Every structure is written in C-alpha cells, then in structure tokens.
Amino acid sequence: MENPEVAMVFEEIADLLEILGENPFRVRAYRNAARTIRELPEPVEQVARDPGRRLEDLPGIGKDLAEKIRVIVNTGDHPLRQELRQKVPPGLRDLLDIPGLGPKRAYALYKQLGITSREELKKAAQARRIRTLRGFGAKTEQAILEALEHLEEVSRRVYLAEAKVFADAVIQHLRAVPELHQIEVAGSFRRRKETVGDLDVLVTCDQSAPVMDRLAEYSAVRDVLVRGDTKMSVRLANGMQLDLRVVPEESYGAALQYFTGSQAHNIQLRRRAQEMGLKINEYGVFRGEERVAGRTEEEVYAAVGLPWIPPELREARGEIEWALEGKLPKLVELTQIRGDLHMHTNVTDGRASIEQMILACKELGYQYLAITDHSKRVTVAGGLDADALRAHWRNIDRIASRIAGITVLKGVELDILEDGSLDLPDDVLAEADWVVASIHYGQNQPRQQITRRILNAIENKYVHCIAHPTGRLIGKRKAYDVDLDLVLKAAADHGCFLEVNAQPSRLDLDDVALLAAREKGILIAINTDAHSIDELRFMEFGVYQARRGALEAKDVLNTRSVRELRKLLTQRRK
DNA sequence: GCCGTTTTCGGCCCGACTGTTTTCAGTCG
Secondary structure, eight states: OOHHHHHHHHHHHHHHHHHTTOOHHHHHHHHHHHHHHHTOSSOHHHHHHOTTOOGGGSTTOOHHHHHHHHHHHHHSSOHHHHHHHHHSOGGGGGGGGSTTOOHHHHHHHHHHHOOOSHHHHHHHHHTTOGGGSTTOOHHHHHHHHHHHHTHHHHTOOEEHHHHHHHHHHHHHHHHTOTTEEEEEEOHHHHTTOSEESEEEEEEEESOHHHHHHHHHTOTTEEEEEEEOSSEEEEEETTSOEEEEEEOOGGGHHHHHHHHHOOHHHHHHHHHHHHHTTOEEETTEEEETTEEEEOSSHHHHHHHTTOOOOOGGGTTTSSHHHHHHTTOOOOBOOGGGOOEEOOBOOTTTTOSSOHHHHHHHHHHTTOSEEEEOOBBTTOGGGTOBOHHHHHHHHHHHHHHHHTSTTOEEEEEEEEEBOTTSOBSSOHHHHTTOSEEEEEOOSOTTOOHHHHHHHHHHHHHSTTOOEESSTTOOBTTTBOOOOOOHHHHHHHHHHHTOEEEEEOOTTTOOSOHHHHHHHHHTTOOEEEEOOBSSTGGGGGHHHHHHHHHHTTOBGGGBGGGSOHHHHHHHHHHHTO
16 A cells, blocks of 8 residues: 555545544644655555564654554555544535635534535535525635635646746846845745745835835736735736735744745744744744844744754754754755756757757756667657667767867667566667666556566666656656655665656656655766756756755765766666 | 653644634634
8 A cells, every 4th residue: 555545544534533623633643644654755554564663663653543554554444534434524625625614614514504515515605505604704605606716726736947937037026126125935935846836925125015016017917816014915827826925124034934834844943942942933033022033044043053954855854853963964056966967859859959959068067968869669759779879879979079078978768668678778778878767658557567667677787877767747647656665775776876857847756755765875867858958957946856855966976077977887887 | 643851641833814703713824
C-alpha cells in the first residue's frame, strides 16, 4: 500500500472528526500523521512490517496511530473511517473546499437542511433556504453561490514559473511608486513550491494609497476584490488572487516570516518561542508587551536562538533541529551551476540548431553542456538510430570545434524500452560522452515491471543518469508506479546519477525524494531538458527544487568543473 | 491523539476578518 493511500485514510478521518466537532487537537494529530506518512521517503508499510523498526519513532505517531497504521496496511482501511462515515456522509467533505465553509457550518447544513453534496448546497442556496439557519445570513448565502460558480478557478494552482512571471511583473510595476520602500512576495511562492495558489505581496511605504492605486491600474489586474487600509486583494488575468499587505517597517521581518510560512514551520517556531517565554506574531517577537524583534527576519529567528533559515526549507521537515545543531545546509545556488546536461536540438524535437544551443549556453556563462537528442524509439520526436546518432555526434564535434570557451558533450536521451532493454546497444553508448536514460512508453505498467526497467538502466554502466525518474506532469499526469526507494538504493549502489528535471511541469525528482537521495549520497544533475533556447532558462526552477530538497553544491553533479565532471563520468563506467 | 531536562497530565500557534450578532463563533492563512 502506498504512502498517499495511508495518508488519505487519516486525512478523511481528520475531516470527519472535525465536522463532528471533535477535539481539534485530536484532529490535528491525524493531520500531522497524514503529513508524516505522505512525506516519508520509504513506504510506511515497509516500516510497519520490519520487526526491527518502530512506527512510534516517526514524528507525531504514538501508540494508537501506530496500531492504526498496521491495521490500514494489512486491511487497506480502518474501521474508524467506516464508523465515521456512518455518522457523516462523505460528500460533506467536498463542502470544506468552499471558501467560507468550514467543518462547523458544513455540519449545520447537513443536520438542519440535510445537505450532503455541492449540488444540494447549490439548490438550497438558490431556494434561499440557507439564510434561514442560525449563524447564516443573506450575505453568506450569496457568497456560497458565488464560490460555487468560481470553485474551479479559486482552487486552481499554477506552476511556480507562471506565478513568477506575474510576481516579477507586479513588483516591477509597483517599484515605480516613490512612496514604496520594501517589497517582497512571501507565501509558498517564496518557499518555491512547485505550484502556487496565490501571491502574498508585502510592502512597506510612506503612504499606502499610491501603492494601492498603482496596483489597481496594473494591466494584468482583472478585478479588485477587497481594498482596506492595510490590505488589498485583486484577481489577476490568469485567475490567481494577489493579496497586497502594507506593514510597518518595524514589523516587516516578522510579517515576512509569518506570511512565508509554512504553517507547520510557524507552529514549530512559535512553540519554541513559547518555551522561551516569548510570543511570535506577524508584528514581531514579544516578551510580555515589549517587542524584542521584528524589523528583519534574521532578527526574528535570532530572538528564538536560531540562525536565519532559507524559505525553501521551512516545511517542518527537521530544519529547526538542523538550525539548532548548526547543520543547516548551504543550499546550492543558480550561479554555481556550470552546465546543462539535458537538451534537444532541431535534429529531433527541439527548435534550435546545435550551434544556437551551444551559443546560448555560452551566453549563460556555462563551462559545458550536453546535447541529448532522443533515441530511435521516440518516433514522434524523430529519434535517432545508431547511424544517425553517430552522424549527429560527428556534426556536434565539428560545430563545437569552431566555438571556443565551452565544452560540448556528445550525449543521447536513451529510451528505456517496454521490455526493460535499452534502445541502443552498448557499443554505441560507449562512444557517447554522456547518456541520460528515460521512459516514454509503457508508463502504465505495473509497479514491479516499470521499476525493473529503471533498475536495468541503472545497472548498465554506460548509462550515467536517469532523466525525469518518475515521469509525472504536475496536475496532469501521475508518476509511474515506480518503487522509488529501490531506485534510490540502486542508484547509490551503482553510482548512477539522478536528475531533477527543471521543466516547470516536471520538477522530478521532487523535494521529498531529493531529501532521501541526499541521505544516500546520490549525485543529482539539475537539467532543463530544453527544447528551445528560451527553455534553458528553466534551470532556475530546477535549482529551487534542489534547494527544497536541501541539496548543497557538492550534491549536484553540474556544479562541478569540466575536469571533475569528466572524471566522474569515467568512474561510472569502470 | 501526541508529547515531556519545568510535565505521564494538561497543555497543544496566533491574530484578523466576516457576518452574524448584541458579545462572538467560525473561518482563514
């Protein structure tokens, strides 16, 4: 049983308990457990079945939840969920996604009007029956109707890359206001999550009116939703909501910390403050009435005895412990990237020529690049057979010899075929400087089969790296049903590299997998998989994902010099 | 339901906002 499945049982139990008005801390315990399991880098089922391991050692898992996990992995479900479903129709959970509706009101709607789905809710609202309930009014009823209309848009998350286009543009637009001092986008955007729901923009300024006026007239603002003295919300052209908050200078750091989150990180931080007799809120760190910090984030963290923690790590995955022990990683930075090892040219499905790609990489300041066009199986992309590939490589050599100051590796994106074999024979691969292997076909194979395919590739010494190792397309296509734990183990054992694919829709390996890969000492290549010159700029997003996985420069293959790189590639083939 | 060099019981992050209400519960981030 997969971790997300186990986590979903606990999530549902948490929702149902909450709707029933159970102890909120008991609800939180189930949610914490769900999160722990979802982010566990190995199958929780494996921990449960290993007599040498204790589920109780996992954070937030005590005796009771450990037993429940055992029941779930053995039976696929837990009686408590069934019991709760008797008391609360499961459809009621769907109401929790509607802004303004929480567990209490959802239960009131069910108890008093018998509503058990969004559809029934809509009918009741249209019939003006909701306003008759105590605690509800005409405004709430109207808000529910509107929320139901726009639910898809409201709950939509966009790729970080898309959010960044808007965030950068808004910041640039607002900077023109002379009254503006500081401005930054907080929230999950600042933590560089792979998708972003809305933008939280913080500013300090002499007067808020000119800043808000300027935002209102921005071309990408579709609607102004709310405008007060210190807060303004707008809807952007792509459907995203943007919240602008004006905060006092002396609270800027505290507000930035607060609005950057994550919520789980903030809870841990505040608990620590509490133990020290302090209180943290968005206005500062307080001892009694006295503000002891708040102007900068560094100040806020220092007030609770911690160094500043990079936003990408603020997910309550042990970063506060790292900070306390002086073990915070020195995260890899874009400027440390010396080359890009996965890209395509117009010889297969790319848009730019060999020469254009080389020149563009040189322009980016890289020391090297690898050209990795598709192998023959990928027919839709015009994949190359052995002869065509050899000719392509000769061509690359010829063009590269004319361009000084950058090293060009002759590579290939080698298809891992459905039967587990590789698309080109070893003698051809041996002639390549660099081989990335990946799956394009047979993505729906059962777990064992598809895992075996990837292991075959890892075990072949001519394969340097596995590209986009899970094949997911965020929000569009699920990952292959691959046993990532086995893949990581094999990669570590065989010295095979794994990729973070920097395409905004891919970004796999993801942060959680990277944390596990880092533990195992696997070297990660951050590659753009660019199909055009523009896409070389996606490197930034790959680096963000690597940072969320706590990777340092030493953990990343393509921070190495050409010499070191060549040495590592040779080692792999021994 | 979890957790503990102040605790095995009594805590569990914190404040703003909204709409509904006459002092606040529910929701949200």
